[in-house]
Amino acid sequence: MSDWITITIDGKEIKAKKGELLTAAAKRGGIEIPVFCSHPKLDPLGACRMCLVEAETRRGKALITACTTPVNDGAVYYYNSERARDARQGTLELILINHPLDCPICDKGGECPLQDQTLEHGPGHSHFWEEKTHKTKHYPLSDLIMLDQERCIVCWRCIRYLQEWEDKPQLGLFHRGGETVIDKFPAGKFDAATSGSVIDICPVGALTNRLSRFSYRPWELDKTDSICTHCGQGCNLRIDSRSHRVRRNVARENPAVNDEWICDKGRFATGFSYHPERLQQPLARMNGKLEPVSWQEAIQQIVAGLQNVSKEHGPEAVGALGSAKLSNEANYLLGKFMRGMVGSNNVDYREGSAVLADPRGLPALGDVHDADLIVLMGADPSEEMPVLANFIKRAAKRRGVKLIIVHPRRIELSRYPGIHLAPMPGQEVDLFDALTRASLQAGGEAIPGWLPAEDGAWNTEDVRAAGQWLAQAQKPFIVYGADYAWGFGARDIVTALSNWAVAAGHDDRLGFLHAQANAQGAGDVGLLPNQLPGRRPLSDDEARSAIEALWQTRLPRQPGLGYGGMMAAAASGHLKAMIIMGADPVGEKPSDAAALDKLEFLVVQDLFLTETAIRADVVLPAASYVESEGSFTNTERRLQRAPRAVKPMAKSVPDWAILMHLAQAYWGELPASWQTLTIAAVFAEITRAVPQYAGMSWENMGAEGRQWQRSALEVGRELRSHDPGFDPTDRKYPFHLIIGNQLWDQGTTFAATTEMAHLGVMAARLHPSDAVRLQVTAGDRIRMHSGTGEITAPVVLDDSISPNSVFVPFSFLQAPVGELFDRFGQRTAVAISKVSN
Template identity: 35%
Template sequence: MAESEVTPVDGVAVEINGVEVIAHKGELLIDAAERTGTYIPRFCYHERMKPVGMCRMCLVEVDTGRGPALQPSCMIECTPGMKADTESAVTKKAQDGILEFLLANHPLDCPVCDKGGECPLQDQTMAYGPGESRFVEEKRHKEKPIPISDLVLLDRERCILCDRCTRFAKEVAGDPLIHFIHRGNNTEVNTFPDEPFASYFSGNTVQICPVGALTASTYRFKARPWDLETTESTCQTCSVGCRISIDSSRDQVQRFAGVDIDPVNWGWLCDKGRFSSQVVTSDARLSEPLVRDGSGLVAAKWSDALGRFASALDNASSAQSIGVIGGSRLTNEDAYAWSKLFKGVLATDNVDAQLGDGLPAHVVLGLPSATIDEVCAPGGTVLLLGPDVKEELPVLFLRLRHAAVEDRVTIVEVSPRSSGITSLAAASVHPRPGETADVVAALVGSSVIDREIAGVSAEELEQARAALSASTGPITVVLGRASLAESASITVAAASAILNARPDTTFLSALRRSNVRGALDMGLAPGLLPGRVTLEDGAEWYSEVWPATPSATGLDTEGILRAAADGRIDVLVLLGADPLSDFPDADLAERGLTGARTVLAVDTALNSSSKRADVVLAAAGFAEKTGTTTNIEGRVSTLSHRVTPP
């Protein structure tokens, strides 16, 4: 039986166009109709935001027992015995009239509008509109376009005041930076004078705008929708794993758009992820390998570069003299291949996909895990013990914000300083650096708190403890490194204290890098083999299928750089890593790269570290190869090949 035919347990019977359907209790008529195969046109309605009934395009005849009347289907819930007619003459006349009014001042610039070809106003005018206008007066003209930020352009002539962008900014992102201004016939959408639309999520307003009033500066006049080839993939900007669509034309990536996947991103993207499409076509991309000669890095043949790469590894004095940093930007399949090369052929365990900003592999893979949906489950309690999620994992912030505002989720924050989510937290405490574990132990403990701990007053601690104690079920912890100046052992100690006090606690690891979870699964961590098997437990089995296995647990990134600085690393391999810019201890990174006898790099573009390499291999990047990736909750999703590497 199809999903739309399954009778909900709490369903109500309604009649739509003479056919009885079963709607969910509390379901809006517009949703029930679409779920059962009847599309009702709309502009302002969006399934991820509260309905407002602004555009009136969804007017249909509804009879709730007192006779038929026109009602906005996005504002009325299904009730037993309700009858709706979406095809009556009255309904069609109302929709026809709404479109005529919307087009009274809307410019007829479809041939040059970026929305043309995928425009709901265009489509619905063809399907439900009058065909011609009775208005002969001159349309209004306004300056166009207005850059309301570096990324978003506003064309006020096209705006139909549907309230989508303003609702998203206020309700979803919590950044009410764009709103209605003026009154009556002069009402328009805009930002506060001289203030940019400085939201981390501004690109979503471009995607949900139904008329092309908001356009992206990076895509403007670049391609037409019918010229685009589209493939679904997974964003690799951070580790949340948002589903996206990749649109390309003429073998070039033109834009990314969010895809609504219920367990993860709900169709939203952060601007870092959405506009990272520009990286794929950057002029800085490497198109050929480079080798170092007397004058610096020069282009070389692939055979020569690969030969020097292999010779450097082959000439290393021992397996322990090879160090590998990076790998979190790889696909799972690539991560396994590199893991097998270094651990199964060269027998080195000095491999680490994390650059000193993550958690030990045994903690990430060994703690009881929670999904994003479980963290944001209505009525739950979340202990946020990690980085500023708005900065590091922006779409996870949107999910947590919705959970706190709409679903009664209690958030308790333990962080060295205020963050983007502090205003949403029921309690927020800021311990002194290095003493987070003491505060967490007090919060989950049973002893009376009668003194200040780690710079946090007893009153603040009691407030936070009360918020946690009010939970009727298990708490979930978003666990990560809030301060890279602190050792990861402090975060581990805090997690241990939570588990000892509340064994039913589950954890969502707030790791920054895109596929770090997949890299750990594939063994790109010291003491770990592919399949989440420790070196001690899996060496015997792997020795039967691999040519070799490491003889002892190796070094992490910090250890590799220290060994290199001391002259104990013959070959340092950088797999899409830039320690000089990305490792917390810049001085150690500098000494490590200077001390390594040979530096080999594999990357899509030159960075501060790969510029110091002896051999640089050009790699295919995002949208240029197929594979899979694993997000912070352990969800494996696909990566798609859309364009040819340079």
């Protein structure tokens, strides 16, 4: 261990790592040197002078800042000397001269480093009797964050966070001396997607949470270690509640997943858990109207409804939709109920069988930290996974890692050095073929005959360079997203982009970025029409008998219908009954209301009375994830616990428990194979049904979760030929429809936090040149129609959109983009016209 050296503090020898900062070394030796500006995740600065210690130097003893001093072998320091103590006390006294000491009404009071250090190191009295300097209090930096400039001790943590992690230096230090303030440029923006991190790291109460301020005292909060379910990263956070209401979320450190950051959606969007419009009790349709009923009555009606349909039309006439936002347990039990009790394989979820995701998701989120090349294909992490986006920015900025971005729009990450290739829908496979060729050539490998000739439109310098970069990279981070894995032509695109990874020798590093919290897990636990738990095909006899033994039942053999198939079958009258859990097909595609109206029986369990729920025969109030227990599997196959933080709203019940009640009533009694009465027992059963989860338990998932081994599932990748791309545009429908996720959208769980409603701009986005051609200006409404349907939306002009295309975000209430494509495809072309006023 040659890296270990010895230093001396106050006469005590301490082992330290060569080059580490004195604050860190001292901490290991049991000496907690006080700091304000220093933060383990930020670069050393030495601004606050709180960490002054004496050091032995060639010119005698000198005061130094411990937080900026790397230790050397044999160095001698004095932490407890009179001079060092005086210096620190003086620093604190200076800081406190103008600090307002309004601790009784400060949100930070009770968990404030300034309070703690004043107790520990403070002078206990002040020499000053003059009036304190007054600055701006209650200064809203944004809809989310309040600044109090009087409380600020000018430690720069917030400024540095925005520079070093978000690369959006929107806060600065202005003016001078005693008048120095933290502020943004006048009329400037403060809109970083992870802006709320500055609240967590502020060592005083200068930056506070506007949504939760004054609603708690820190010491009276119940603290629950949990995770965020707004996206597929699964950031770790702590839910702080009081009197069974979520008060705030704060980041929780997990180096493998989110370091110690969460985005503003995860931090602030908690409104769904206490929204007044949440479903309070079960509803059942009586004389055409939904009326409140008891749980018993509701469950009985469901059992009768499902059994009637099953008896009359066969179990294949029943289908179920689960949700990528719900836990493994809820989705697993829905699949078990449908297959084992009803006898139907019609199970799916929106991001399920229709999406050609790598069944193993992403190799590992942490790979981004030592990647030497980052390749993003049809994915926009800034909108889908802001914390990962920050990791990518940091890799680009600090380590000079190049980005190769293949995306039809210019995305936020396009501003970093690298290559941005923007194929329009239909051109992707040609591009990936050209990249495959370039990587093969760079590696000196043979070019298969089916690869098209190289004189195509993508025979460019950029493509050759990108192909070469990937072939030469040692540890590339390669991801593709749903934009390329969903809808018409997706099979060919995924084959073509996989070919590129194979050609470059990095097929084991290619992964899929799931935008939803449990899109990976819902598939793992078997909520797919053609797969059993463990991602094994229905035709796998060994798997079938294992599941049949576990569930003590016979499983249907006929593959079921997927999401689109069920909607089509409902429309054609072949599907007669559905259970929809946490999904809103009508919200996605309003014209599907007609399909659901044709059903003889519809059950919906959800948080809110959605457009789908108002058509149901029975509506069950589900408890949100913070009111339930459950495990979630993030995009890197990490299983993490989300324990119950508050009790369920009104008469709502966790989804998994609803299914237990349903199974009991459906069978007349709870069969032996359903005696899983706790979340830990359900999870234990899942680990027996899903081979990849073997060895895990509710307890041993621990605080940081457990990843299943990527090698536990083989995905053979090799160079494969494919069909050419398909350009959906023609003279009648000349515009490409580009869809994608937008961070600030109008999705149900996010929109429930009404304070955040103004963060996003929901609009159709057009390139300015197209706007001129169509004679529309910003703010006009346009009508977009495809062969399937039409929507109208206000226009924003945006030159990050390619000409001849229009971008429409998902989860846009007044313009549900699902209306524009049929039930199986997400790629289409549209005609655009201006809506006259």
